[in-house]
Amino acid sequence: KFKDGSSWEESQIKRAKNAIGGFTKLKPQDQIEKRKTEEKQYDYVFDNSQAIQFQLDSTKDEKQLNREQQILEEKVKEEEKRIKTIEQTRKSLPVYKKRTELMQMIKENQVMIIVGETGSGKTTQIPQYLYEDGYTQNGRYKIGCTQPRRVAATSVATRVSDEVGTKVGDTVGYTIRFDDKSSEKTEIKYMTDGMLLREFLTDFELSAYSVMMIDEAHERTLSTDVLLGLLKVIIKTRSDFKLLICSATMNAAKFSEFFEDAPIYNIPGRTYEVELYYTPQPEANYIHAAITTVFQIHLSQGPGDILVFLTGQEEIENMAENLAETSNKLGNKIKELLICPIYANLPSELQQRIFEPTPKNARKVVLATNIAETSLTIDGIVYVIDSGFVKENKFNPSTGMESLEIQPCSKASANQRAGRAGRVGPGKCFRLFTKTAFETEMPDNPTPEILRVNLNGVVLLLFSLGITDIWNFDYMDAPSSDNLAKSLSLLYSLGAFNENGGFTKIGRQMSEFPVDPMLSKCLLTSGEMNCCSEVLSIISMLQETSSLFYRSKEKQQQIQASREKFISKVGGDHLTYLNIWNEFVDSGYSRQWCHDNFVQFKTLNRVKNIRTQLERICVKQSLILENAQASNISRDKTILHVMKSIVSGYFWNVARLNRGGDSYKSLKKNQQVWIHPSSAMFKLKPPVKFLIYNELVLTSKEFMRNCMPISERWLSEYASHYYTDDELNEGGKKK
Numbered sequence: 001k002f003k004d005g006s007s008w009e010e011s012q013i014k015r016a017k018n019a020i021g022g023f024t025k026l027k028p029q030d031q032i033e034k035r036k037t038e039e040k041q042y043d044y045v046f047d048n049s050q051a052i053q054f055q056l057d058s059t060k061d062e063k064q065l066n067r068e069q070q071i072l073e074e075k076v077k078e079e080e081k082r083i084k085t086i087e088q089t090r091k092s093l094p095v096y097k098k099r100t101e102l103m104q105m106i107k108e109n110q111v112m113i114i115v116g117e118t119g120s121g122k123t124t125q126i127p128q129y130l131y132e133d134g135y136t137q138n139g140r141y142k143i144g145c146t147q148p149r150r151v152a153a154t155s156v157a158t159r160v161s162d163e164v165g166t167k168v169g170d171t172v173g174y175t176i177r178f179d180d181k182s183s184e185k186t187e188i189k190y191m192t193d194g195m196l197l198r199e200f201l202t203d204f205e206l207s208a209y210s211v212m213m214i215d216e217a218h219e220r221t222l223s224t225d226v227l228l229g230l231l232k233v234i235i236k237t238r239s240d241f242k243l244l245i246c247s248a249t250m251n252a253a254k255f256s257e258f259f260e261d262a263p264i265y266n267i268p269g270r271t272y273e274v275e276l277y278y279t280p281q282p283e284a285n286y287i288h289a290a291i292t293t294v295f296q297i298h299l300s301q302g303p304g305d306i307l308v309f310l311t312g313q314e315e316i317e318n319m320a321e322n323l324a325e326t327s328n329k330l331g332n333k334i335k336e337l338l339i340c341p342i343y344a345n346l347p348s349e350l351q352q353r354i355f356e357p358t359p360k361n362a363r364k365v366v367l368a369t370n371i372a373e374t375s376l377t378i379d380g381i382v383y384v385i386d387s388g389f390v391k392e393n394k395f396n397p398s399t400g401m402e403s404l405e406i407q408p409c410s411k412a413s414a415n416q417r418a419g420r421a422g423r424v425g426p427g428k429c430f431r432l433f434t435k436t437a438f439e440t441e442m443p444d445n446p447t448p449e450i451l452r453v454n455l456n457g458v459v460l461l462l463f464s465l466g467i468t469d470i471w472n473f474d475y476m477d478a479p480s481s482d483n484l485a486k487s488l489s490l491l492y493s494l495g496a497f498n499e500n501g502g503f504t505k506i507g508r509q510m511s512e513f514p515v516d517p518m519l520s521k522c523l524l525t526s527g528e529m530n531c532c533s534e535v536l537s538i539i540s541m542l543q544e545t546s547s548l549f550y551r552s553k554e555k556q557q558q559i560q561a562s563r564e565k566f567i568s569k570v571g572g573d574h575l576t577y578l579n580i581w582n583e584f585v586d587s588g589y590s591r592q593w594c595h596d597n598f599v600q601f602k603t604l605n606r607v608k609n610i611r612t613q614l615e616r617i618c619v620k621q622s623l624i625l626e627n628a629q630a631s632n633i634s635r636d637k638t639i640l641h642v643m644k645s646i647v648s649g650y651f652w653n654v655a656r657l658n659r660g661g662d663s664y665k666s667l668k669k670n671q672q673v674w675i676h677p678s679s680a681m682f683k684l685k686p687p688v689k690f691l692i693y694n695e696l697v698l699t700s701k702e703f704m705r706n707c708m709p710i711s712e713r714w715l716s717e718y719a720s721h722y723y724t725d726d727e728l729n730e731g732g733k734k735k
């Protein structure tokens, strides 16, 4: 018998019928006739006397057969064991005890705030409970769950797929930008909050979902904040829709207030006492202090893994290297240290390593960013080392400058970090700062992202959803007027609105690309200038520039030499990226080529994937994609067109060479800026007079990243509406 209750024969008949197919072209009467003859054929095939007699493959001896059967049996046993452990684990989570009560409350309330310690099972279990209780109505609806971080979305979807017993992308799937592992069959969908925001563009009522769980809401990412405002509208129009806001133990009251006093449900945690240690004096270098503390714990404390909170990838990589060196030197004088880094950009194969159980006689040291604060649960942690710092993106609307600033984290974060040590038993948290610093220098809560980042993308999105009164949108914390005004004026200058504030076709087209509006404008222009394919490649490369070339101290010179081969003096970083991409394509996307040129194959593979997806949107918008070469346009002309397309989107970011000749001044803001050392145009002789940059970042200096030389004339061509004659001509001296 088969799943649907049919016998083997019946299923064979069905299969054979499907295989014949093709009678749709016949008239109904003929169809019936045809079917009759077909059915006769089957009677014939399944006449027992005609049945095929199968023989056992005589080349297989009995022993082998036995072995195979044994293997099969073992596999089944293993699978049964796996299911049992999964069941046990699921039942051991704190949320399990509250399942009935929680589900009853969800039934009775449209909106609920759910609060619980990290690891209590909110993210992995609640969507499954809803699924098991029939909230998807057999596939008619989906249950959605948003995550602020890509890593969390993918790793949780993998875990839950495992628990449900299906492949990722079947019943349980995920969608993150440029990576979609969900299908028609998907009923539990994890996604980044940014992706859900994009779904609003095609489905304003979120009609595909019966329940939406906004997870890690306490992180207050830009996308989560905008989602909360939009969802507040949906709950009023769709009474069948349930909204769950999940957060770690901070800020719950604020969410409840925002949703008209929605009930707060607490999942009691399973946490143990964590002893807090402070340093008596401030530490000058928290990385050194962290390394010393790791060895101190390793040599003097009982078993248990260590989790170290740092601020970013580079710090983590440096510390990992340093730890590995030191522990190598100590050799077998100490027990083995397994060093596991985790940060947002870490390739997913490596991310999974932090979840693997630590072997006996070894100790795991996880080096993490604040990603491990709440969104990931790592079992076995007993010791936490907290640098007390966090890296935050800050945007200054008046200068257009972005900076990633390392600054003290909030008290709430520090407490959350300490809590990670008390999951399996009593733990210890070593804070690399003084008690006074905790009390006086750390803010109570982190600043919501909406108050400190560039809002161009969000404003464009709101407009495309028909929300034009962005000043009065229902924000939990309203962004500054300056920042909103700056985004509006940028979008207006790009042509997204007309003089009356109406949304234009260009604006709508721009909003469909999941990239910065300035980049989408470049793409739209390139479509008109016959170089869309080239600009598409550049934009895809720009999404992945941070890990393009290998990093290795020993091979630094060779890597530098390889970089220089690709440099385009005429076209700066943008055309340099195009050169790299084109050669990679010409090599047939070869891994060997990457290896020979010190380029990361994985990165280019991601670029390839991004490019395919952006290309799909270009096709949808009927942008001409034909490669310029194929349409017989000269290479020089193509380069010119590519550069002009970039200018059409980035004319806000123009800088003019200062008289001294080593620094630049931004045209509108008159601010002194420098070319970033990583740029193809760094120390180019002679320096170009005008250039365009993609980003302005403040690190040790005000640096322009991803620069391209431009001709002054192009500005009058593309930005005469934005710059005054005076600005273009150095205070009007020339003209």
Ligand code: CDP
Residues within 6 Å of the ligand: 093, 116, 117, 118, 119, 120, 121, 122, 123, 124, 125, 155, 156, 159, 355, 374, 377, 379
């Ligand atoms: O969301 P919350 O922090 O309440 O907990 P969760 O993420 O649902 O985690 C519940 C349990 O699932 C954890 O204790 C982990 O053991 C396990 N888990 C896992 O093994 N792998 C993941 N990627 C996520 C969770």
Ligand code: MG
Residues within 6 Å of the ligand: 119, 122, 123, 124, 215, 374, 375
């Ligand atoms: Mg969670």
